[in-house]
Amino acid sequence: MSEPVEWQDDQNIEFVSLIAGGQGFCIEITEIREIRRWSPVTPLPFSQPDVLGVMNLRGSVIPIIDLSAKLGLGAITPTARHVIIVVVLSDRTVGLLVDAVSEILTIQGENIRSAPNTGQTNDIRSIRGLVEVGDGMSRVIDLRILFNDSCDLVA
Amino acid sequence: MSMDSLKATFFAECEDLLDALSEGLAAMSDGTADPETVNAIFRAVHSIKGSGGAFGLEDLVSFAHIYENVLDQIRAETLDVTPAVMKTVLRASDVLAALVEEAHAETGQQPEAMAAVKAELTALSSVGGASSESGLEDAFSFEALPFEAIELSDLGDLGDAGELTGDARYQITFKPERALYENSHDPVILFMALADLGDVVVECDTDALPVLADIDPAESYLSWTVTVSGDVSREEIGAVFEFVEGLCTLEIALEETETLPPVGDAVEPDGAVDAPITAAGPSEPAGKARQSAPQSKRPTLRVDPDRVDRLINTVGELIINQAVISQKVVASGIAQNSDLMADLDDYGFLARDIQEGVMAIRAQPVKPLFQRMARIAREAGDATGKDVNFVMEGEMTEIDKSLVERLTDPMTHLVRNAVDHGLETGDERRAAGKSSQGQLCLSAEHRSGHVMITVRDDGRGLNREKILAKAIERGLVAKDAKLSEAEIDNLLFAPGFSTAETVTNLSGRGVGMDVVLTEIQSMGGRIAISSEPGKGSEFSISLPLTLAVLDGMVVTVAGQTLVLPLSCIIETIRPRTGDIRPLGPNGHVLSIRGAFVPVVSLGAILGLDNSCVDPESSVLVHIQSGGANPVAVSVDDISDQRQVVMKSLEANYGAIPGVSAATILGDGKIALIVDPDAVSKMAIEADETPITFELEI
Structure with missing residues (x-):
């Protein structure tokens, strides 16, 4: 998997901000293919708990992953209100189930702070940085790290 | 074009040429060959040799060269096609195919049979009486001929090998056009081909050459005058230039044997002068060789299989989409006889038409596969000393290209097994009251959405007692098991089963039949055995029409x-x-x-x-x-x-x-x-x- 692009301090980067497991996250817009409504998926045998199943994206079979569960924030019970963010990771297409998508953020590179170590071993490593948004905080997800450990999503 | 892509094209062309070759040879051995068939065979070998030279494939070129000589004599009817000759020619085609494969794989190895077949061919070509062949053969070995200029002085020496004492003497004026070089032809190869026909003297006319600064490297400046003497006909010379017709100015004139006129000034013996062949197209002369005008072949398209796959995928989506729309429209309660329903039906038909059309792109006749199996059967027959008559039925049956490729290994195994284990030796066959020549039949047919491919031999049939004994010995079945005949037959597919008493080169490593089964099943197919003692066995493979x-x-x-x-x-x-x-x-x-x-x-x-x-x-x-x-x-x-x-x-x-x-x-x-x-x-x-x-x- 390719190395993530280094963001320059004076560079403006666009993110899509979203909510998963009650926390705010954002994903770089260039990694997102499309955003869809939740529709029922076909569950897969022998999958990890965060893999909900596969869905038909115009003829491609793509796995849908519960982002909240993947990040250790508890499984989402999907309803029609939930949203699937279809992301492209090198040669794979994967859908991420999230609670909601909020807005597009434009952030200057220097405003992205690195996430401090809080002593957690969980998939918190896939948080590439933190940004302040209004009076809250959004966590920048590094999809490569998020999926690197489980290159094969099959357990 | 990079060298790699040139090479890829070369090997793709070789594949076609080898197919044409085996097709022609099959016709020859059936006795249904006409002069055009022989010509087609010759052309195929010639083209492989020609392009092989460009890539410096020495083994290939030198072998094709000798092969071509023999074929040339068959073409000229100086060599009778006896069964023995036919066999050698067939084996030579196998070696040639193997050489192409090795060149492709770049293994640097020589096919095992090459030396033997080469010797046979050389023997044949001397029987056929190629006049000055052998002398010239050594005068220049076919070395790598890369796309570089060749010392012209080398060519000048060509003629020294022989004296000008032939029966006929032709003066050829040859002025290539730029297009000749652009099509990767090389005058040197043409001259070498001429040298195969008789003694040659080559003179190069460099008058048109501009000063160095003005030279356009892609332009053609040189022209040559070649004098060929020996037992040659105008047709033979014409054939040499067959591939450059339209790419050069060519004049072939007959000279009196004794006279040695100055270059470029052919003496015309009272009206017998043949009109210059200005290579403008498939013109004229009569005579057998001339019937060789290549049959107008329908142009074909080479397409990246991935593109076709994408198309097939999309069409699959279209079909599904159509089904979804139909369901929804029906669910919406629209009357069955409404216009919309009729249009929707049309849409469905069109979608299916497209699907069939797209599938047909991938469909290929099984013929190349069968021809390859013919080769395997011959090799196996040679190795075991059995005389095998290979018969193909329904070879034009079309199946998905990817299936053709994936069938090669299992089929090879079945064919080898049939020859090695199925067919008896000549003596055994005679003792059993059969003709000493074993029959091996490959057939293909469409049967209700499937393709049936069978490998049938008329050999000894499966020895069920032996199979069962072996299976018990190997612990594959219980000692006291009562198995039906079909169950015993199916033991052949059990992993680690081999009935060969000695492990031969061909089969009998015991890794075969279970692999065959697995491979066929991975294609969504099935395989069945039927066998009758003393009468033969039949393996039938049933496959879906496509993998997708x-x-x-x-x-x-x-x-x-x-x-x-x-x-x-x-x-x-x-x-x-x-x-x-x-x-x-x-x-x-x-x-x-x-x-x-x-x-x-x-x-x-x-x-x-x-x-x-x-x-x-x-x-x-x-x-x-x-x-x-x-x-x-x-x-x-x-x-x-x-x-x-x-x-x-x-x-x-x-x-x-x-x-x-x-x-x-x-x-x-x-x-x-x-x-x-x-x-x-x-x-x-x-x-x-x-x-x-x-x-x-």
Whole structure:
């Protein structure tokens, strides 16, 4: 998997901000293919708990992953209100189930702070940085790290 | 164009040429050859030699050269095509094909048979009386001829090898045009071909050459005057320049034998002067060789298979989309006879037309595969000293290209086995009252949405006693097992089974038949054996028309829709009370026709459903796949039997145990396609480690 692009301090980067497991996250817009409504998926045998199943994206079979569960924030019970963010990771297409998508953020590179170590071993490593948004905080997800450990999503 | 892409084109062309070659040779051995056939064969070898030279493939070129000589004599009818000659010519085509393969693989090895066949060819070409052949053969060895200029002085020496004492003498004025070089022709190769015909003197006219600064490297400035003498005909010379017709200015003039006129000034012996062949197209002269005007071949298109696959995929989507729209329109309550319904029907027909058309792009006749098998059969016959008559039936039957490729290995194995084990030696055959020549027949036909390919021999048939004894010895079956004939035959497919008393080069490593079975099944096909002692055996392979589509049975398990490949299903059973007997705390067996088959819940194997369903209330599907033992899987319901388009799961996700792929159903939902082989194996493992294993992994 390719190395993530280094963001320059004076560079403006666009993110899509979203909510998963009650926390705010954002994903770089260039990694997102499309955003869809939740529709029922076909569950897969022998999958990890965060893999909900596969869905038909115009003829491609793509796995849908519960982002909240993947990040250790508890499984989402999907309803029609939930949203699937279809992301492209090198040669794979994967859908991420999230609670909601909020807005597009434009952030200057220097405003992205690195996430401090809080002593957690969980998939918190896939948080590439933190940004302040209004009076809250959004966590920048590094999809490569998020999926690197489980290159094969099959357990 | 890079060298690599040139090479790729070269090998693709070689493939076509080799096909043409084997086709022509097949016609020759049937005795249905006409002069054009012989010409086509010659041209094929000649073209391979020509382009092979450009890539510096020395072995290939030197072999093709000798081969070409022999073919040339057959063409000129100075060499009679006796069965022995035919055999050598056939073997030579095998070697040539092997050389091309090796060149492609860049192994740097020489095919085993090459030296022997080369010697045979050389012997033949001297029998045929190639006048000045041998002398010139050594004068220049066919070395690598890369795309570089060659010292002209070397060419000047060509003529020194022979004296100008032939029966006829031709003066050839040859002025290539720029296009000749652009098409990768090389005058040197033409002159060498001329030198094969007789003694040559080559003179180069460099007058047109501009000063260095003005030279356009791609332009043609040189012209040559070549004097050829010997026992040659105008047609033979014309044939040399056949491929450059239209790319050069060419004049071929007959000279008096004795006179040596100055260059470029041909003496015209009273009217007998042949008009200059200004290579403008398929013109004139009569005579056999001239019937060789290449048959107008329909242009073909080379397309990257990936593009076709994408198209097939998209068309599959179109079909599904059409089905979804139909369902929705019907559900919306529109009257059946409304215009919209009629249009929708048209849409459906068009979509199917497109699908058929797209599938046809991938379809290819099995002929090249069969021809390759003919070669395998000949090699096997040679190696075992058996005389094999190879017959093809239905070779124009079309199947998916990818199937053609994947069939090569299993078919090779079957053909070798048939020759090695099936057919008897000549003596044995005579003793059994059969003709000493063994028959090996390959046939292909379409049968209700499938392709049947059979390999049939008229040999000794399967020795069932021996097979059974061997299987018992290997511990594959119990000592006191009572097996039906079909069951004994199927032991051949058991892993690690080989009946050959000595391990021969050809077959008998015991890794064969189970691999054949696995490969055929991985293509969604089946294989069956029928054999009669003393009369022969028949292996029939039944394959789906394409790999992208699978015949499946749609079943419901724990609320999920799954697809079972039809190729693995023996039967479906709704068990009656008493058909299913408990075995151990959780196990069940199905009693069917005197045999006991384990019953397993498909839902439990795939971890979809842990509740213990009463197997008597469910539907059982009796499956058998690969070398695995038959299993009856219980499902909740069988809903449909249909063709499904296979979609890879691995591209975006990964491999799932027990699942081979996914498909999209008419309602747009995804259904998983069950891998029967894996499920049978998992069923047995699940027996050993019950229940806990599902969700953990």
